[in-house]
Amino acid sequence: MYVTNANQAVDMADFAQFPTETCALPETRLAAGAHLFREGDAVTRIYQVVAGVVSLNRLLEDGRRQIIAFGLPGDLVGFPCDGRHHTDCEALSLVRLQPFRITQIDCATGDPVLRARFMEAALHEIAAMQDHFMMLGRKSAAERVASFLIALDARTGQDRDGQRRVDLPMSRADIADFLGLTTETVSRVLSQLRKSRVIALDGIHRVVFLRPAALRALATGDCD
Amino acid sequence: MYVTNANQAVDMADFAQFPTETCALPETRLAAGAHLFREGDAVTRIYQVVAGVVSLNRLLEDGRRQIIAFGLPGDLVGFPCDGRHHTDCEALSLVRLQPFRITQIDCATGDPVLRARFMEAALHEIAAMQDHFMMLGRKSAAERVASFLIALDARTGQDRDGQRRVDLPMSRADIADFLGLTTETVSRVLSQLRKSRVIALDGIHRVVFLRPAALRALATGDCD
DNA sequence: CGCCGAGTTGACAATGATCAAGACCTGTGG
DNA sequence: CCACAGGTCTTGATCATTGTCAACTCGGCG
Numbered sequence: 001m002y003v004t005n006a007n008q009a010v011d012m013a014d015f016a017q018f019p020t021e022t023c024a025l026p027e028t029r030l031a032a033g034a035h036l037f038r039e040g041d042a043v044t045r046i047y048q049v050v051a052g053v054v055s056l057n058r059l060l061e062d063g064r065r066q067i068i069a070f071g072l073p074g075d076l077v078g079f080p081c082d083g084r085h086h087t088d089c090e091a092l093s094l095v096r097l098q099p100f101r102i103t104q105i106d107c108a109t110g111d112p113v114l115r116a117r118f119m120e121a122a123l124h125e126i127a128a129m130q131d132h133f134m135m136l137g138r139k140s141a142a143e144r145v146a147s148f149l150i151a152l153d154a155r156t157g158q159d160r161d162g163q164r165r166v167d168l169p170m171s172r173a174d175i176a177d178f179l180g181l182t183t184e185t186v187s188r189v190l191s192q193l194r195k196s197r198v199i200a201l202d203g204i205h206r207v208v209f210l211r212p213a214a215l216r217a218l219a220t221g222d223c224d
Numbered sequence: 225m226y227v228t229n230a231n232q233a234v235d236m237a238d239f240a241q242f243p244t245e246t247c248a249l250p251e252t253r254l255a256a257g258a259h260l261f262r263e264g265d266a267v268t269r270i271y272q273v274v275a276g277v278v279s280l281n282r283l284l285e286d287g288r289r290q291i292i293a294f295g296l297p298g299d300l301v302g303f304p305c306d307g308r309h310h311t312d313c314e315a316l317s318l319v320r321l322q323p324f325r326i327t328q329i330d331c332a333t334g335d336p337v338l339r340a341r342f343m344e345a346a347l348h349e350i351a352a353m354q355d356h357f358m359m360l361g362r363k364s365a366a367e368r369v370a371s372f373l374i375a376l377d378a379r380t381g382q383d384r385d386g387q388r389r390v391d392l393p394m395s396r397a398d399i400a401d402f403l404g405l406t407t408e409t410v411s412r413v414l415s416q417l418r419k420s421r422v423i424a425l426d427g428i429h430r431v432v433f434l435r436p437a438a439l440r441a442l443a444t445g446d447c448d
Numbered sequence: 449c450g451c452c453g454a455g456t457t458g459a460c461a462a463t464g465a466t467c468a469a470g471a472c473c474t475g476t477g478g
Numbered sequence: 479c480c481a482c483a484g485g486t487c488t489t490g491a492t493c494a495t496t497g498t499c500a501a502c503t504c505g506g507c508g
Contacts, residue, residue: 452507453505455503462498465495466491466494467491468489470488470489472486473487474483477481
């Protein structure tokens, strides 16, 4: 999952399920904290997240971390480049994944339907990453957090009592590493949104949208 | 072109030329400042840069700009998503481009060889963008500029008198919008590198690498 | 020669990072 | 069921990096 402009829905979730019957590999399960693959690993499978959340990470030698994307249900993770993974993939919760053999995609012997869907997913991935660049390069801390909440809501938000609410299945540190901020800054922005009654926090890992319009304005910088 | 870690060569340039004979469309020429396409345009062609440089841009309503990537000779630009372009594409110099019909790629009627190369290019694009995330999210201004010079050198650098030298075909503002900085900061970092004898500036648009090792150390943060 | 845009440099401000302390969950064991 | 321990989260104080605003220089071109 990447963060997009408020007015652009993230549509990875709209993808039709991959045709599992054509290449039935058993579902993989992963406990929170476990790694599915690491940067540099040879790619033999790609995975569609069925349930739970994963993160795609890159590390710098000195420990700085950037989360490239979160993998939510419906997302495809593990795009190869020259046969290798270019990120770590870590489970943030109990995760279920549907694996697909890479051989079914990258050569002429594979399934054309699967290959076409894979191509489509890769192009969506590129478009989503392009949106995310704008955020990392040009948006303020408040804009980033607001954009993140809106994007997450578009993917996994629920209606309850006429209010949108969204779970944050990841830690503040994960959010910070995704947005290019520190945990302290993420925490401060959330507190500020809470104090200004734009959101409410229902426990640490659930956000209720009190004034969605204000949040949208914040995300796009229209509040000035 | 994206900026990668210093130790990872940008390899888009290694791609075999696309088989132009299979779908011979005439080369497109574009003057500096002209737009090849804009965000939202329907995608009918994708293009391989033959000569010159283009930039792929995204804009925020308030004018903030992020350059997603520079398109250097060999690079493929115009990846579609749901049939639309998701960035503007602007020529930064006189540019020559080889167009390809999108119909040859996205459906079963297309050329399999071309489609495979397109797939490969898309996956390389994803990997390159992942590298760039680390820079925008986690690197300091000096690290970004140093990384940028090294990445550009890997693509278009020349040897002369035993020294590497690289042209900067874009303005300081373009570099800033690519790196998520301001023109002033880019200028200051370049001045500082010049004063510390890491680089020399041979005119505004040419950099000579005096101490490449120091530049590499700077790019990866090893200088501390 | 003078103009004009791009680039550079300086002074200052602001945003977000860092460092530190305290509060709050959550799981474990008595 | 409660107490404790360890991590996560929040909040405050301070600092550093980078952005902003402004002045000035440089280089190309009429």
